[in-house]
Amino acid sequence: MPEDPGLPAGWQADSVDGDAPAEVERLTELLRAHERAARGWASGSEEDVLVEVHGLETRENVVVRDDTGTIRAWGSVHDRAEGRMLYVHIVDRTLADDVATRCSDVLFAWAEAQARQVGAERGLEVQQIDTGAFADDERQHAWLERAGFTCVRTWWQMSRSVEPEEVELVAYPEAWSRDGVEFRLVRREAGGLPDEADLRAVHEVLEGAFTDHFNSAEETFQEFIHRLREDPGHRWDHWWLALVDGEPAGALVGTVSESSQGPDGSYVSYLGVLDTARGRGVAKGLLHTIIADAAARGRDRVGLEVDADSPTGADGLYTAMGWGTKYVTESWHREVPVS
Template structure:
């Protein structure tokens, strides 16, 4: 049955009269971005994703791991959009966007169709990996009770809360502060304009895999998957990767990694930096590694003339990360939730 759910014609039979489901293409980028912007403004009062991100997801490098479906009303206007991303073995990211201008009954109907399609797409992605079971990982803004109700109706459960935090960059952030004792922070080695060498990239991947092994919802990601996913982000920059090494032994030991991206405004200008990853191996925690890496990205943002540094943190993190960010001047801008559902591959 799940394979049939991938058929737009079958999905169309479950929609209001005259409505239809279709596969989106390059010509739909602007309209779907506007749809997502309306959803975000209604849900939390501001847009989150930029046009470049929407374009990358639909037509750029980020499209390779994603499947999409759009729902159009009788006039042909896009009223709903769903994405299923093969994020890692056993984990599929599901995003469902419903036009907030629809009445609740119609919106519920559209959401149910899109969540059913996403289940089929997620099962197909898991089957291609040879899996027998997979997690469907979706989310909601904390104030958006309507979308949370639709997630629950689709069989998802609220499992985690995340703080989306931001710190303004100020004049005193110019000039890198001292690192912790025995700690050196550096950018990955690379030639001008080239990507870093395999040794540093592999070290960064290894550190993150070890650092996040005890974190919520950890799923192992291969080196190739890791690189391909990060490079597909339109905000990716090779000079936004830092390694932290302990240098008080015989050889430098990579123990921490921070990977950031450029946050752009509506005109495509880089106005902030966003911490995609900050991980420290367990045996090196408590030596100032995380704070030294944070200082590096803040100093870098100041030197580039950016206004802020943003990041996401697990509200229930067992590592005390939230306390570190609060003590470093970060405050919560808004709150999101993770909702999960598990499905068998048939």
């Protein structure tokens, strides 16, 4: 950071104390206010914040404090995979426009420096910064354009209600089969931990299924497991494999969407099917499995994200099975030269 980043007198860029409850509470407050202003409602939680501030192996954070020490802006980066660095950019919605823009500029300057460092450590010539924005957040769009970012993709955030009787969509969510395809949970060892061979099968299927998808970046098995275990909604009993002729050909990784105002929901974090298994009903079977599992757990919805520009036509399957778009997000990218 420059010696004088242009902030008001007494304001400064600083680190985050993730072990201080007041710091986490303040960051959660900023996150939820950001969501309400940009989307109309908030879903962020302290658990979401803790993932960002405690993921020390692959994440870094910075905040802007005013002259009283109150956090007014927050930036977080995550070395997601080789060549792809995720970035969170949040500025207090109560600030005057000129002060808010100064804070935004400081966060972007910091993120650019982080990108150069991450890229250098991975031996890259160019490091991508990948950040998101809600489709209707005009303030964020203006700042992103000002910082050299380009909107590259649109995502539909979809949801489907679950009825209690849908527990009968499959015989048993834990394991069932149809037309030569076997659907089952990832196996568990005697101590309760998941079977490593099954976890590696899930990773290999998803890597293979998403090779040609937008902005796909190869992720090692260790990176994959570490990242998914950080998710507050992570549960090992929400990981399914689909086997065609005895070989892993599809995988679904689900999570829990907790709610303080009603029943929890389930969420499809990943759904992938290898090209060799397309047309065998694998994707539909995996979706029926998580719907039936959600019904058995007393949940009232299943959410997922779909690429609005995907050439696979996945959105047609989701729509036909009852999913509808709840809100829209965007991916914004900037390529930063490392040297």
